[in-house]
Amino acid sequence: MGKNDIKNELREIAPGIEKLRAGNPFQVPHNYFENLPQNIQEKIAKGKSKVSQPVFQRIGMPRFVLATIMTVLLVFAGYFAFFHSSPEIYLTESEEIFYENYLAWYSEYQPDVYYDILMANEEAADFESLIFDEDEVLDYLFDYGDYYMDYITYTENDFEN
Amino acid sequence: MDHYSDEKLLDLFHNSDNPNYAFNLLVKKYQEKIYWHIRRLVIDHEDTNDVVQEVFVKAWKGLEHFRADSGLFTWLYRIATNEALTFLKKKKRHFFLPWQDVEYALSEKLESDVHFSGNEIQRKLHKAILSLPPKQRIVFNMRYFDEIKYEDMARILDTSEGALKASYHHAAKKIEEFVKTN
Structure with a gap:
């Protein structure tokens, strides 16, 4: 298919734009194409100096040793993720307390307080879109110190009973 | 300017002592076609310049393994098309814009582009x-x-x-x- 065929095709489909093809309205800066090959060579040269060796070569370690170490690390990471991923409902005084733990506990054992916490976020349009700022929750809990004191004095056995 | 055939360019690149020279000839042969193809997609000259340079850097890296199953121009055009689309996608993601807004921004660019005559x-x-x-x-x-x-x-x-x-x-x-x- 030659140029005439392309013209004829356009004449059939959309004759109104067939004649607009003439001329290129875009321009380039003066001497742009004269300098472009040199600019590209410079970019390639810069890239060459940045090319880095693979990690195992950089740290001077055979590939299979690195693979073994990575596998062991992945197994440990998987173990901890699996056994520590469920929400900490049962907390003791000695555990570090995060606001997710507060929410989980309140939703389970003090639903009315949990509801109050949710409503404290005035900007929230619905339950699912709530995004709590940790400071907000901690402020709320600070304001309701009785609940907080009750909470931290519960023991694991109290919850189970 | 007379250009070497693609076969000659590839032969020079693979078998001469100076592949940079052969690559330079390749850039000179195709730079304008690739530039205009990209320019019509991304509109802005500076953006086009970045994408064009990226295309030829990728070509340089890939040319060693290029088997000429597809023609050199087809191969370069494919890299250029992919790079231009990637650039537009990045622009869309970077500014959290839907496609229509990217197109609107490019359209606005046409109004103010000093390189559009x-x-x-x-x-x-x-x-x-x-x-x-x-x-x-x-x-x-x-x-x-x-x-x-x-x-x-x-x-x-x-x-x-x-x-x-x-x-x-x-x-x-x-x-x-x-x-x-x-």
């Missing part, structure tokens, strides 16, 4: 092209401006000739309508 009707034509979805825009540009055969386009864009004909037909109709009504 077209008259009102040409500006309108390019705005119409920018109103197309990105893939239709590529097909339209390749056919309308670069006069590439459907067969070659199919190889470059890795799709069927039927799909390309339909895209081009649809795009041309939409552009004609846009030019008439705006």
Whole structure:
């Protein structure tokens, strides 16, 4: 298919734009194409100096040793993720307390307080879109110190009973 | 300027002591076609310059393994198309914009571009092209401006000739309508 065929095709489909093809309205800066090959060579040269060796070569370690170490690390990471991923409902005084733990506990054992916490976020349009700022929750809990004191004095056995 | 054939360029690149020289000849041979293909997609000269340089850096890295199953130009055009689309996607992601807004921004760019010297009707034509979805825009540009055969386009864009004909037909109709009504 030659140029005439392309013209004829356009004449059939959309004759109104067939004649607009003439001329290129875009321009380039003066001497742009004269300098472009040199600019590209410079970019390639810069890239060459940045090319880095693979990690195992950089740290001077055979590939299979690195693979073994990575596998062991992945197994440990998987173990901890699996056994520590469920929400900490049962907390003791000695555990570090995060606001997710507060929410989980309140939703389970003090639903009315949990509801109050949710409503404290005035900007929230619905339950699912709530995004709590940790400071907000901690402020709320600070304001309701009785609940907080009750909470931290519960023991694991109290919850189970 | 006389250009070497693709076979000669590849032979020089692979078998001479100075592959940089051969690559330089390759850039000189194809730079304008690749530049204009990208420029019509991303509009801005500086953006185009970045994408063009990236295309040739990728070509440099890949040329060693290039087996010439597809022609050199087809291969370069494919890299250029992918890089231009990637650039537009990045732009969309970076500014959290839907495609329509990216196109609107490019269209606005046409108004202020110091490197655009077209008259009102040409500006309108390019705005119409920018109103197309990105893939239709590529097909339209390749056919309308670069006069590439459907067969070659199919190889470059890795799709069927039927799909390309339909895209081009649809795009041309939409552009004609846009030019008439705006």
